[in-house]
Amino acid sequence: MIDKQFDKETFKKSVKDNVKFLYRRKLEEATQEQLFQAVSYTVKDVIIDNWLDTQNAYEAQDPKIVYYMSMEFLMGRALGNNLLNLGAYGEVKEALEELGIDINALEDQEPDPALGNGGLGRLAACFLDSLATLGYSAYGCGIRYRYGMFKQEIRDGYQVEVPDAWLEEGYPFELRRPEYAKEVHFGGYVRVEYDQATGQNKFIHEGYQAVKAIPYDMPIVGYENNVVNTLRIWDAAAIEEFGFDSFDKGDYKKAVEQENLAKDIVNVLYPNDNKMSGKELRLKQQYFFVSASIQAAIEKYKKTHDDIKKLHEKVVFQMNDTHPTMAVAELMRILMDQEGLGWDDAWAVTTKCVAYTNHTIMAEALEKWPIELFSRLLPRVYQIIEEINRRFIIEVQNRYPGNYEKIKKMAIIYDGQVKMAHLAIVAGFSVNGVARLHTEILKNQELKDFYEMMPEKFNNKTNGITQRRFLLHGNQNLAAWITDHIGPDWITDLSQISKLKVYADDEKALQEFMNIKFQNKQRLAKYILEHNGVEVDPHSIFDVQVKRLHEYKRQLLNILHVIYLYNQIKLHPEMEFYPRTFIFGAKASAAYERAKKIIKLINCVADVVNNDSSINGKIKVVFIENYRVSNAEMIFAAADVSEQISTASKEASGTGNMKFMLNGAPTLGTMDGANVEIVEEVGQENAFIFGMSADQIINYENHGGYDPDFIYNTDAEIRQVLMQLINGTFSSDTELFRDIYDSLLNTKNCSRADQYFILGDFRSYAEAQKRVEAAYKDEKKWAKMALLNTACSGKFSSDRTIQEYVDDIWHLDKVTVTKSS
Numbered sequence: 001m002i003d004k005q006f007d008k009e010t011f012k013k014s015v016k017d018n019v020k021f022l023y024r025r026k027l028e029e030a031t032q033e034q035l036f037q038a039v040s041y042t043v044k045d046v047i048i049d050n051w052l053d054t055q056n057a058y059e060a061q062d063p064k065i066v067y068y069m070s071m072e073f074l075m076g077r078a079l080g081n082n083l084l085n086l087g088a089y090g091e092v093k094e095a096l097e098e099l100g101i102d103i104n105a106l107e108d109q110e111p112d113p114a115l116g117n118g119g120l121g122r123l124a125a126c127f128l129d130s131l132a133t134l135g136y137s138a139y140g141c142g143i144r145y146r147y148g149m150f151k152q153e154i155r156d157g158y159q160v161e162v163p164d165a166w167l168e169e170g171y172p173f174e175l176r177r178p179e180y181a182k183e184v185h186f187g188g189y190v191r192v193e194y195d196q197a198t199g200q201n202k203f204i205h206e207g208y209q210a211v212k213a214i215p216y217d218m219p220i221v222g223y224e225n226n227v228v229n230t231l232r233i234w235d236a237a238a239i240e241e242f243g244f245d246s247f248d249k250g251d252y253k254k255a256v257e258q259e260n261l262a263k264d265i266v267n268v269l270y271p272n273d274n275k276m277s278g279k280e281l282r283l284k285q286q287y288f289f290v291s292a293s294i295q296a297a298i299e300k301y302k303k304t305h306d307d308i309k310k311l312h313e314k315v316v317f318q319m320n321d322t323h324p325t326m327a328v329a330e331l332m333r334i335l336m337d338q339e340g341l342g343w344d345d346a347w348a349v350t351t352k353c354v355a356y357t358n359h360t361i362m363a364e365a366l367e368k369w370p371i372e373l374f375s376r377l378l379p380r381v382y383q384i385i386e387e388i389n390r391r392f393i394i395e396v397q398n399r400y401p402g403n404y405e406k407i408k409k410m411a412i413i414y415d416g417q418v419k420m421a422h423l424a425i426v427a428g429f430s431v432n433g434v435a436r437l438h439t440e441i442l443k444n445q446e447l448k449d450f451y452e453m454m455p456e457k458f459n460n461k462t463n464g465i466t467q468r469r470f471l472l473h474g475n476q477n478l479a480a481w482i483t484d485h486i487g488p489d490w491i492t493d494l495s496q497i498s499k500l501k502v503y504a505d506d507e508k509a510l511q512e513f514m515n516i517k518f519q520n521k522q523r524l525a526k527y528i529l530e531h532n533g534v535e536v537d538p539h540s541i542f543d544v545q546v547k548r549l550h551e552y553k554r555q556l557l558n559i560l561h562v563i564y565l566y567n568q569i570k571l572h573p574e575m576e577f578y579p580r581t582f583i584f585g586a587k588a589s590a591a592y593e594r595a596k597k598i599i600k601l602i603n604c605v606a607d608v609v610n611n612d613s614s615i616n617g618k619i620k621v622v623f624i625e626n627y628r629v630s631n632a633e634m635i636f637a638a639a640d641v642s643e644q645i646s647t648a649s650k651e652a653s654g655t656g657n658m659k660f661m662l663n664g665a666p667t668l669g670t671m672d673g674a675n676v677e678i679v680e681e682v683g684q685e686n687a688f689i690f691g692m693s694a695d696q697i698i699n700y701e702n703h704g705g706y707d708p709d710f711i712y713n714t715d716a717e718i719r720q721v722l723m724q725l726i727n728g729t730f731s732s733d734t735e736l737f738r739d740i741y742d743s744l745l746n747t748k749n750c751s752r753a754d755q756y757f758i759l760g761d762f763r764s765y766a767e768a769q770k771r772v773e774a775a776y777k778d779e780k781k782w783a784k785m786a787l788l789n790t791a792c793s794g795k796f797s798s799d800r801t802i803q804e805y806v807d808d809i810w811h812l813d814k815v816t817v818t819k820s821s
């Protein structure tokens, strides 16, 4: 479907005009940045027509709306993706060529909007893409952080965090909507007043500090269906412009305070997704966007509906983890204090409007807030949570009379803390995990008590990814090849990709499939040479682990195994060994010392291994700087092996695993998260599975009995690898990696030796790696495995995930949008 507004000549004229209007320049004089802006404005123009048409269609059809509430949206670049979804990429590419502009270079000008940490934020972005493509009315609700995820620079092997000023040049794909601004209130106190007329108490919030929330809307373009949904992210501003007015009134201090509060709230994304730090500012961020978003949703609902008690028929709030959980209390507050409902009516509406997704079982990440902080910052919201808690405890008592253990374990407020997950479960009508295994662990371990009391709320929604970004855009050669062979239906219905299975034994097809992989490897090799100065051989096995750096994800297991292989090759130079390139990419939280040390270790190992001529380049180690959505697309396309090696039970789902699979890279992994379902789809024989099961791990954790020291003492090769951490092999500073060494063994400095079972799984991992090598050597066998991974990836589209959310949780109505012009 070619949009007539993308007629080449019109398009070219529009780009020239934009360059002239925006920069008073001729096309030939414009910089790449200016060209990017000019082209983006032309594209945005077309999008805005569809946006208006979508708005009109929604108004006419009045569908139920999902508000996807998330602290993070890791969108990645918009220009290329928007063009693809508009069905205009080809035409625009040609038009630009005629103007002498390379579309790839232009796409590279765009900052990568990185308003998220990792999996949780990227999932939110994939979901928005799928919602628009499937024709459901949806808003993403979040924060317009001035600084997103930091840029990572590697200096002397260490991670250095550099601010990500993504808004510096102005971001073309956003629209400021000051007319929809809302006020959000912090601090103060609650005055209770008896209302004669109603015989009810009124709760009046006074003495607060107010901040203005100003929405910026970003278009979310559905795939060739004219739908444009909205990601609404909130900026903060002082209520009154700081100026002479306040100054004159002697309100100078207050004005400055307001200004600073506003600036602080939206200043920066918290770059840690592993540890709850209990920072007041983070709580402010949460309430800020939750309150503004809910106010906006209710205002919108009331424009066309007059019975607030039926809100749940048209509105559902999905809480992406516990971060937006005060939505529960904020909705109660608005329904009671502003809409005049009594508690029971407000509760009936609220509990039909909110649903919760859990994304982790890592205890450190569970959100708990000190009641002192919570009640001071949000006195009325806190009061409501107290009442929810009081009523819930009565329910628990009725259900389990005399069982005080239950109250202790399940209360929303206990030990001076508000437990956000408990609030989300008690108020939510749905609680879901993000992969089958994860949901089972929630039901049988982490949230057992809640599952027992309210089993009907619990359900699984296995994650998915959008094939439009991670294949159609990221791997354009393979996408074209697939369309040649099975037609284009896979683009909006990934289950169709199983039609590729008939080519599993077709030598010509397999050859073509692997040729495309090779070209993608050459492209990545070029990127690595340009960005890292390391030369890698595209004929070697590209073995890739890219994801956030966490101990549970076990990048350490990977690099220790590299050391082990290096030792083997040095010891047996004649040994047969298929050349391997180990590629890492990972950001560590700025305050996560051990994670940062592991990055340094990877780089130190790379230095030694890459420069040891005695191993003839058999192993190369590369740490790709600043791993992010834009280079991820290229990395997945070029991977041979997908490393998904978390300690079983710890990775809720993983979504990178799905992106590799889609691009034809078999999984080397543990039976964790969605790996379990990947293996189920592709078959044991087309994956490399190793390590302890989730049950075994959980059993050790509950009953003890794991002894890494025994392994150290009895396995000389493992012992050698560990010794090399502290004997100067990889750094002349023998203390540099002492902490890593200590963390693996029962030393005096370590309370839980090898918490993530690295030594326990080491041999099994090394053996699985041997199987990888053997399989790769058999070219045909490997090609078939790779192709089958792509062919069996149909389940892992976020379109499938979203349809399940719609069917089981949201119950949205499908909308069709027709073009008006």
Ligand code: 26V
Residues within 6 Å of the ligand: 117, 118, 119, 120, 121, 123, 270, 272, 273, 274, 275, 276, 277, 321, 359, 360, 365, 366, 434, 463, 651, 652, 653, 654, 655, 673
């Ligand atoms: C947690 C925290 C804890 C407090 C400090 C700030 C912060 C920021 C983010 C998070 C989220 C951690 C949870 C998370 O990202 N989970 C990942 O979700 C993916 C999508 O469901 C899933 O594929 C990954 O397995 C899971 O680790």
